[in-house]
Amino acid sequence: MFEVELSRIDTFRNLVKALxxxxxxxxxxxxEAQMKLLAMDPSHVAMVDFELPSEFFDKYTCEGExxxxxxxxxxxxxxxxxxxxxxxxxxxxxxxxxxxxxxxRGGHTRRFAMPVLxxxxxxxxxxxxxxxxxxxxxxxxxxxxxxxxTLVSEHVKVEVAxxxxxxxxxxxxxxxxxxxxxxxxxxxxxxxxxxxxxTFTLSYLQDIVxxxxxxSEVATLELSTDMPxxxxxELPQGRLIYYLAPCIGV
Amino acid sequence: xxxxxxxxxxxxxxxxxxxxxxxxxxxxxGGTSRHxxxxxSGNCWVDYQGRASxxxxxxxxxxxxxxxxxxxxxxxxxxxxxxWQPPGAIFRTAIKGDNLxxxxxxxxxxxxxxVTFDRIIMVAVLDLQDSGEFYLHASEKDMQxxxxxxxxxxxxxxxxxxxxxxxxxxFIDIMGxxxxxxxxxxxxxxxxxxxxxxxxxxxxxxxxxxxxxxxxRGILVAPELARxxxxxxxxxxxxxxxxxxxxxxxxxxxxxxKTLTEFF
Numbered sequence: 001m002f003e004v005e006l007s008r009i010d011t012f013r014n015l016v017k018a019l020x021x022x023x024x025x026x027x028x029x030x031x032e033a034q035m036k037l038l039a040m041d042p043s044h045v046a047m048v049d050f051e052l053p054s055e056f057f058d059k060y061t062c063e064g065e066x067x068x069x070x071x072x073x074x075x076x077x078x079x080x081x082x083x084x085x086x087x088x089x090x091x092x093x094x095x096x097x098x099x100x101x102x103x104x105r106g107g108h109t110r111r112f113a114m115p116v117l118x119x120x121x122x123x124x125x126x127x128x129x130x131x132x133x134x135x136x137x138x139x140x141x142x143x144x145x146x147x148x149x150t151l152v153s154e155h156v157k158v159e160v161a162x163x164x165x166x167x168x169x170x171x172x173x174x175x176x177x178x179x180x181x182x183x184x185x186x187x188x189x190x191x192x193x194x195x196x197x198x199t200f201t202l203s204y205l206q207d208i209v210x211x212x213x214x215x216s217e218v219a220t221l222e223l224s225t226d227m228p229x230x231x232x233x234e235l236p237q238g239r240l241i242y243y244l245a246p247c248i249g250v
Numbered sequence: 251x252x253x254x255x256x257x258x259x260x261x262x263x264x265x266x267x268x269x270x271x272x273x274x275x276x277x278x279x280g281g282t283s284r285h286x287x288x289x290x291s292g293n294c295w296v297d298y299q300g301r302a303s304x305x306x307x308x309x310x311x312x313x314x315x316x317x318x319x320x321x322x323x324x325x326x327x328x329x330x331x332x333x334w335q336p337p338g339a340i341f342r343t344a345i346k347g348d349n350l351x352x353x354x355x356x357x358x359x360x361x362x363x364x365v366t367f368d369r370i371i372m373v374a375v376l377d378l379q380d381s382g383e384f385y386l387h388a389s390e391k392d393m394q395x396x397x398x399x400x401x402x403x404x405x406x407x408x409x410x411x412x413x414x415x416x417x418x419x420x421f422i423d424i425m426g427x428x429x430x431x432x433x434x435x436x437x438x439x440x441x442x443x444x445x446x447x448x449x450x451x452x453x454x455x456x457x458x459x460x461x462x463x464x465x466x467r468g469i470l471v472a473p474e475l476a477r478x479x480x481x482x483x484x485x486x487x488x489x490x491x492x493x494x495x496x497x498x499x500x501x502x503x504x505x506x507x508k509t510l511t512e513f514f
Contacts, residue, residue, distance in 0.1 A: 040510060042400055042402050043399060043400040043501070043504060043507075043509065044509040044510055044511050045504065045507045045508075045509055045510065046510070047510050125514045126514075127510050127513040127514055128513065128514065129513060154503065200507070201504055201507045203503070203504060204504070204507070227513065228510055228513050243510055244507075244510075245507050245508040245509050245510045245512070245513070246507065246508055247507045247508065248508060
C-alpha cells in the first residue's frame with residue numbers, strides 16, 4: 001500500500017508539472033524511503049531522473065515495494081484542481097487500480113479518482129557519458145538565456161570555453177548570446193577539464209527549464225562536446241535531473 | 251531594345267528590355283497564344299467591368315498573364331494583386347492608338363479586365379516547367395519520417411522494422427510490429443484516404459498472407475477517411491489511424507535531435 005499526505009499541494013504540483021513536460025506515462029517506483037521515477041519522452045530525446053524522499057511529505061506510508069504507473073498529464077490535471085489551502089491525501093487503491101486524491105478544508109472534502117495503468121516494463125538505462133565541463137548557475141539566468149535564444153532559432157548552443165560559460169543561438173532573424181565569466185554572480189561554479197559545446201533543440205530545453213523554475217533555484221549543467229547534457233536542478237529535498245540528447249549538424 | 255535569353259535556360263524564354271509598343275505587342279501575342287507565362291512591366295491603367303467595376307489610375311506595375319488564363323496586376327507594394335482574373339480568362343492583345351491594350355475576359359461571367367500600357371519597361375515571355383507538389387505542412391515522406399522517429403504517433407508500443415520495403419506490388423511505407431509482436435503494415439496518405447488507398451494496403455497485406463498463417467495487421471494512416479472508404483476498410487478487416495500532416499511537421503521540428511538511446 002502507498003499513501004501520502006501534504007498540507008499544501010503547490011511544491012508537489014510544481015514537481016509533477018516538471019515531469020509532465022517529458023513523460024507521458026511514467027512508473028513511480030516507491031519504497032519506504034522514497035518515490036522514484038526514471039523515464040524518457042516518447043521520442044527518446046530527453047530523460048528525467050526524479051526522486052523524492054519520504055520526508056518531503058507530511059505523512060508517508062509505504063509497505064514493501066510499490067509500482068505506480070500514471071498518465072502524468074492527467075495526474076497534473078487532477079492535482080491542479082487542489083486548492084493551495086486544502087490538505088491533500090493521495091492514496092493508491094491497488095484493488096481497484098485507482099489513485100485516490102482527497103482534498104480537505106475544514107469540514108468540506110473533495111475526492112478524485114483516476115486510473116492507475118499497467119506498469120511499463122521497459123527498464124530505462126542511464127546514459128553513459130564522461131562529462132568534461134560543468135557549470136552551476138541560477139535557474140533564472142539559464143531560463144532568460146534560453147528565452148533570448150527562442151527569438152532567433154529553434155536550436156541553442158551550450159558551451160564552456162576556457163573560463164566562460166555561453167548559451168547562444170543563431171538564425172535567419174539574427175543571433176542571441178549570453179556569456180558568464182567565471183566571477184559572475186549568477187555563475188556559482190565552473191569546472192573545465194576540457195572545452196565542451198553541444199547544440200540542443202530549444203523546444204525541449206525551454207519546456208524543461210520553464211517548468212522547473214518554480215521548483216529549483218540552482219542548476220548544475222554537465223557537458224561534453226556533441227554529447228547529451230545533464231541538467232541537475234537542485235531541490236530542497238529530492239533529485240530532479242534531466243538528460244537531453246544533442247542535435248548534430250545544425 | 252535588347253533581347254536576352256535567360257541564362258542557363260535557352261529553351262524558349264525571352265526578355266525584352268524597354269521594347270516599343272509594337273515589339274511588346276508581338277511578344278505578348280506570341281506568348282499568350284503559345285500558352286507561355288508572360289510578364290509585362292510598365293506604366294498602365296486598368297479598367298474592370300463585371301460583377302463589380304473598378305478603375306486604377308495610371309502607374310508603374312507588373313502584369314502577369316499565366317498559361318491557365320489567369321491574369322494578375324501587381325502594384326510595387328502589397329502581396330495581393332490589385333486586379334485579377336481567375337484561371338480561364340481569354341486574352342486579347344491589341345494596339346490602340348499609341349498604346350498596348352491587353353484584355354482578359356471571362357465570357358460566362360461577362361467580366362473584362364483591360365490593362366492599357368503607354369510605356370513598357372520590360373516584357374518577359376517564359377516557358378516555365380513546374381510539376382512540383384505544394385505541401386502546406388508535411389509530405390507523405392515527412393509523415394513517414396515522423397512515425398519512424400516517434401512510433402507512438404501510430405499507436406503505443408509500435409516498433410518500426412523497415413521503411414520503404416519493396417514487395418511485389420510496390421513499396422510498403424512502414425513495416426513493424428505492434429506491442430504484442432503482431433506484424434503490422436502501414437500505408438500513409440497525406441490526403442483523406444480513398445477506397446483506392448484501402449485496396450493498395452490490402453495488396454501489401456496479401457503478400458504476407460500468402461506467406462504465412464500468422465496474424466497480421468494493416469493500418470491506413472491519413473488525416474481522415476474519405477467517404478466510401480470506411481465500409482471497404484471494415485470489410486477487409488483493416489484499421490484506420492487519423493494523423494494529420496500538421497502534427498507530423500511539429501514532430502519533425504523536434505527530430506533533428508539525436509536520441510539518448512544512442513548514448514546508453
